[in-house]
Amino acid sequence: MRDKIACTGCAACAQICPDAFISLKRGRHGFDYPKSLDCSKQESCGLCKKVCPQRTDATDQSTIYVARAIDDDEMMHSSSGAVFALLAKNCIDCGGVVFGAGMDASFKIAHRVATTSDDLHQLRGSKYVQSDIGDCYRQARGFLKLGKSVLFSGTPCQIAGLKSFLGKPLCDDPNLLAVDVICHGVASPGIWNEYVTGQKLKEKRFGKLEEIVFRFKDINSSEDSYRFRFRFRSRSLYRHSRKDYFYQLFLRYFTLRDSCYSCDFRGASRSWCDISLGDYPTPQALVPDVSSPLGVNIVLVHSQKGEDSLRNIKDKLVLREVAVDEMIAVLKINTAIELNHERPKEYDRFWRVWSEYGYEKAKSIALPTAAIIKLGISDLCKVIGIHSSAKKLYSVVKKCNLKFRQDAEYHNSD
């Protein structure tokens, strides 16, 4: 088994243990780690060590597409171009089952199986928190043994965990389609719990918190989809990632799992997976023929099975293969495909303050002081009910300030 820094939390070791000696327990930085009871069978069994996934080869050649669903309704309920939803519906229509990350009524992010199109709703949309995989590898193995088609989706390390757990020959079963996401990294479930608790304080004013969506799309807004929607019983609140501490901590690489800073499972070629899905950045400029304000997927196809699955849904897609020179541009913008990110400078201080005082005290360490002051004033205005007038006043002041600076520059250049 891996040490804490390298362990991805894929849970293959826990799920393979025939005696249930291993379980995942909350540990460092609010992530789950395998804990084993004393086991005397290390010599005779050793399955938990053998199953820990190692990247072996990455020599396959992937084909790269940009794609999005033709149907705007599919797009509205997906984070990017809805390719996952179309693949998943096709699998269920053919009698198969789909595994993916969902959010339960207490806002815990966990993997689950969808056996009907209605169940799929839960799995759609990105949730930027490490998902509890539970016993889903075991369940998937059960379905495959019954001859069912299985689409298993998750982060690259979860798919590597699944394949390692299944072992040969089941990992090459033609009924299994493995789909992973391009992965920035996953945020801490411990931090997520504290964040949700903070949001729930608003229940006194707005009624029960019923739903949280990480990437909410609004056809009438020019804002991108990187924003939360919190649906309370009496009203919905929206928070753009720019103004949200949880999102900022995630995007600024503070709250990722240790393994995400030296991830073995990145790369445009992934031999353990059939299809990888990500966001296609700035599609208007690069692929005007596929572009949509509702999002576009980048689709990396690593196997013939992946090609066949994409072909099965092609009538429902706007799809185009990406040329090699275009791909170089994509890799430069969507760096998560290939590159690990370093820990930020204030990383250790952030976690020290978090462990001593909790999230509320630690969260502002990640942001520059000016941003904290702005967020604080914005929150205060909301509480005293003058947020929209203050916003208008702020934009007038900003415009005047810009005009003043332009005039000053003009005079200075005289």
Ligand SMILES: Cc1cc2nc3c(=O)[nH]c(=O)nc-3n(C[C@H](O)[C@H](O)[C@H](O)COP(=O)(O)OP(=O)(O)OC[C@H]3O[C@@H](n4cnc5c(N)ncnc54)[C@H](O)[C@@H]3O)c2cc1C
């Ligand atoms: C943690 C995380 C980080 C990501 N980072 C990037 C990135 O840096 N660059 C990029 O281009 N794309 C990234 N993505 C992928 C992107 O956000 C979309 O999920 C992807 O483009 C698929 O979009 P879609 O419209 O086809 O499907 P959607 O319906 O939007 O996505 C659903 C799919 O995402 C999976 N999923 C959702 N949340 C989780 C989770 N917590 N753990 C495991 N699987 C999950 C579901 O199982 C399902 O397969 C990330 C996704 C996640 C979950």
Ligand code: SF4
């Ligand atoms: S050696 Fe075998 S029985 Fe012991 S903990 Fe590992 S998998 Fe379980």
Ligand code: SF4
């Ligand atoms: S199998 Fe997965 S959870 Fe277990 S030690 Fe290895 S990486 Fe960690």
Ligand code: SF4
């Ligand atoms: S960055 Fe790597 S280790 Fe982290 S969740 Fe993604 S695939 Fe797993």
